[in-house]
Amino acid sequence: MIKAILLDIDGTLTNDQKEITPRTREALLGAQDAGAVLVLASGRPNMGLTRMAKTLDMAHHNGIFVCFNGAKAMNCQTGQVYFQQTLTVSQGQRVLEHMHNFDVCPIYDRGDYMYLENAFFSIVRDGEPWEIAEYEAHNNNYLMCEVADNAKFMDWELNKILVAGQPEYLQQVWQQMAAPFEGELSSMFTAPYYYEFTPLGVDKTKALRETFATLGIDQSEVIAFGDAQNDKSMIEWSGIGVAMGNAVDEVKAVADYVTLSNNEDGIAAALEHFKSRLQ
DSSP: OBOEEEEOTBTTTBOTTSOOOHHHHHHHHHHHHTTOEEEEEOSSOGGGGHHHHHHTTGGGTTOEEEEGGGTEEEETTTOOEEEEOOBOHHHHHHHHHHGGGSSOEEEEEETTEEEESOTTOOEEETTEEEOHHHHHHHHTTOEEEEOSOHHHHOOSOBSOEEEEOOHHHHHHHHHHHHGGGTTTEEEEEEETTEEEEEETTOOHHHHHHHHHHHHTOOGGGEEEEEOSGGGHHHHHHSSEEEEOTTSOHHHHHHOSEEOOOTTTTHHHHHHHHTGGGBO
């Protein structure tokens, strides 16, 4: 039986307009009523998942957030933290200092705030300026605070450091950005314009293993949905791994089932296909 439903956000739960469609919402509400726990698994901070959790009524069903690409897992109803792994203060400061060598915008958080040195940082997307710093704040329900020097200001442990930049530029410099921390921290692209630093070994699957062990849910009782490279491990790990129709080929290759795209209610279609395994 399916006891937990793992959901990536962008390109999976939401369509290309960043919306949860009515059909997908109704399918997930029905699954919760049948006893399944929803898990939002994302690179976003927990603050950035609250709007979708409200849409899906997760706070009344003990829904779970796996955020920061797996650096933190928590109950969105009670706030209980099931798993957390952080960068040390020293590690965070060294990353932030190193980023001064590049034309990028590092972003990090604490409480209701995200911090950065340039609140007006923008990139060019589709030929037009895109205020990516402002977008990140609004998309994740953060207040934005500009500081003079990230490395000198930041003095707390972090789940991750998000580095925003022009995609073509990031492709040129990411290896130089990551080189001083090889073997010490994990780092990866999570979008063409985002490169992230997290604690070594952090991924969504590690957080899920720890969380489900606490809750007494076996991986065979889990169905996972994803589309991108950072979803691959949880697709492989889950009892049923579902790739969206718009997923990258390497995710489709390890999935048990390929559903319709995120613009075609692929989650709802897959849950209908596996309805006999829902409680």
